[in-house]
Amino acid sequence: MPHDTDRDDPACESESADAGARSRPGRVDVDIVGSGPNGLSAAISLARQGFSVRVLEASDTPGGGSRTVPLASQGPHADLLSDPCAAVHPLALASPFFRSLDLERHGLTFLHAPFALGHPLPSRGTSVALRRDLSTVDAESFGSEAEASAWRRIIGTASRYSDDLAALLLGDGRRPTSGADFALADTTGQAVRSVVRGARGFASALARSYGEIALRPGSAVSAVLAGLAVHAIAPPARPVSMASGVLLGATLHGHGWPIVNGGSGAIVAAMRAELESYGGQVECGRRIDSLDHLDGRAIVLAVGALEARRILGASAGLRARLLRPSPGGAAARVDFVLHGDVPWTDERLGHAGTVHLTGDYRHVDTAEKAARSGEVPDSPAILASQPWTADPARISPDGRRVLWSYAHVPNGSEVSVTERVTRVIEASAPGFRDVVDATIERGPADLERYNASYPGGDIASIAADVPGMAFRFARSADPYSGGARGVWMASASTPPGPGVHGMAGAHAARRVAEYLHSDHSSRG
Template identity: 40%
Template sequence: MSADAVVVGSGPNGLVAAVLLAEAGLRVTLLEAGERFGGGLRSAELTLPGRVHDMGATVMALALASPAFRELGVERLVEFAHPAVAAAHPLDDRPAVLVHRDPARTAAGLGADGAAWLRGPGATARAGSPLVDLLLKPLGPWEADPRAFAAAARFGLGGALPATTYARRAFRTVEGRAVFAGMAAHSLLDLRSPITAGYGLLLSALAHLVGWPLVRGGSQVLADALVARLRVLGGEAVSGHRVRELKELDAPTVVLDVTPRQFLELAELPAGYRDRLRRFRYGPGVFKMDWALDGPVPWRDPAVAGAGTVHLGGTLEEIALSEAETARGRHSPRPYVLLVQPYAADPTRGGHTLWAYCHVPNGSPVDMTGAIEDQIERYAPGFRDRVLARHAMGPAALEADNPNLVGGDIGGGLAALSQFVRRPVWSPAPWRTPLPGVFLCSASTPPGAGAHGMGGWQAARLALEHRRSRA
């Protein structure tokens, strides 16, 4: 097929790259191996007919905060639904901690740790979009007010710490430490590792800055809107087309929404670059579950019912132990569980649908259904009685459905300090490959995981620069 540019893979990064290249006037062809576009943005009826479940991303804070999606006018493409409570963290012997859009309201619920919350996540939120833009463009290009760089320096002082260290220094109460641990555990890292505090600070701040919304109707709606935008611009989008070799593609510009493993299979690469890609490390996997319920989850603390996202795992010490076990290649009997109840914000998904996952060693074959449901029952006795149907996917099933999820790794690669910028290789522009006109844009490139599209934004920018230089 002949085009000015071919984009392979239609996850958030591939979709952003395709639309931006088309907006620049290129004839773009988007190729997707699956039957539906979207990658981590797909939705499907996994349990019962009419029940809409998101296959991957549901909570879209990064989409609202992202410079890439702002450039595309994402809020004009889809409708975002905000839950009454951004996130909740239940505890065994006391009320749940609630993270509200209003930082002052959140701080009020933390009692003695309220001021500490305002000095940490609250200050990050007050720095606003200029700081978030810098964090989502760790290698530039930067066009920011000097105050944003100062805010980034302040963020780095705390964000570079392990989450356990930050939580114990910043917070005095069980509640403050626990809610921060639940935020930081999104990193899929041992919470004693450097930079895990940064994940907790950024995600907490986004709850205040843009909220933790869902796309009304399911994440697939966003993917379909971007495909429709591409077609309006004259681009072509083809699903069910698996690219097996780069030489199949007749285009001077190629953007690949794939991880290093797939890139190594697609192309003949220079030996040095190939060896560096082979050293790329994938992170822990996840075990994901979806449920159709006959009513809302019966939380012991009724306030949790209003939360779009719920972090289950108890205290800082419990969550840190669970994540340390995963990092060692073990399975925690009481895993940290990230749970999303879409019905708290979006009633259009066919009823009370729910999903959750826990972290497991990469490629784990262990069925974690019981452990996940036990953690839900711990805070919502009688939960299992509400289940009409359940659907489970371990690492092997997740990778079979989406090859970018190598070993069940939803982050596109280990997000530890050693690989935070070296994604997938050390380079001032890691989206560029040694092959002329070929660029990478998956979550294996900076800034990493999340439905922000920034890998696609960076790859499209470099591809357009390359074309201008050749012209």
């Protein structure tokens, strides 16, 4: 176990006690703990630079939050597949690192539904339905031309710059110009300039739209923007919510919100194939409890911050200076097995890949604040995916399909939400209960058991507060520091935060590569 103390701590500048052992033959250059999108991204990035890499995964299958598994281990619905975590992939399409790979050669295909997003507004008796192509957004999409034109101005401005916005928000803000593992480093300066230009247009579009009431609470535009923002599992007006809302809005029309042919596990299968093509390996069933049995010259902890802290804390001789992160809001997943389509009042919603059941701005703001204060709202914020709208193969020969959903609840909540979710869907799809054959709920405790990176069901892995996140793990200026020499963090707990984009892994890998090169040259 090569790791002594924080390399940013002046007291820790000396070489590791067993640094000499690092040249032991047969030893891998990098051990990576966790095979989610970030662990695999770090592994691919390092393996294609020629380093030997081993990924150690606690579960029996790789993938973390991007797996596809049978809905049930036995019973009548064991033939159906479900994505236990991520289901919809705008960030995979927007990810500069994924775009630097050719994952399609390993069979990865993204599929788009006719409508990217549906958003029922039961309090107004209407819905919003948005196609990927911004030019199709019209009075019918929003129920009024004033609102449609406000949307085109606001999100149209953002989506024109969606690549730059993605490069900036998913980028490595700490080190924008060094390294050239993928194109992002070279484009960050340009992205900043474009986004500054775009931000001016965006701000003036907001100001004009506010004057036209389109953005006031109660409007359909503010409802849809709030639904995008609460993906951060926080009230919509928080800066981190607004940033993720703008990015998701930009990707909605810029890249689309696809599902993956065969399920989210196909992303990981393609990444694993890519890694293996460079000689990297993934070992499943390897839960790591301390670093003592790892002998990589460098270690990447691609797990949530609390889990990383537990592993580091149990490692002998480690004097890492770690901060104690606190978990954020949580999710409760509910899968509905249906024997037909959802009977939405607005039939356009039956063709929407994603449906936001978050109501209007005031409604979702109140629900998110209640969940934050420990109360399970009667009508929580709910996000749903209808994968069969993009991929008819998700319908079994006898007509069954899985409606994927999750509701925002307090961290650690033990309250069942299936009835609440059912009621909320019924409000916009009367008769929904009659098409439900079975429900499977996975509450916060189940999610934590499934993946230690979701403490108390916090599916954002302690990342909802992005400015804090950057410094939260180790007392270091570098958000990817693992708090000990030769150890890095790369997961949804580090910038740019949650989502299947692999960017934290790519950013950490640049640091690991530099460390390995300097470690090698310091030993002559």
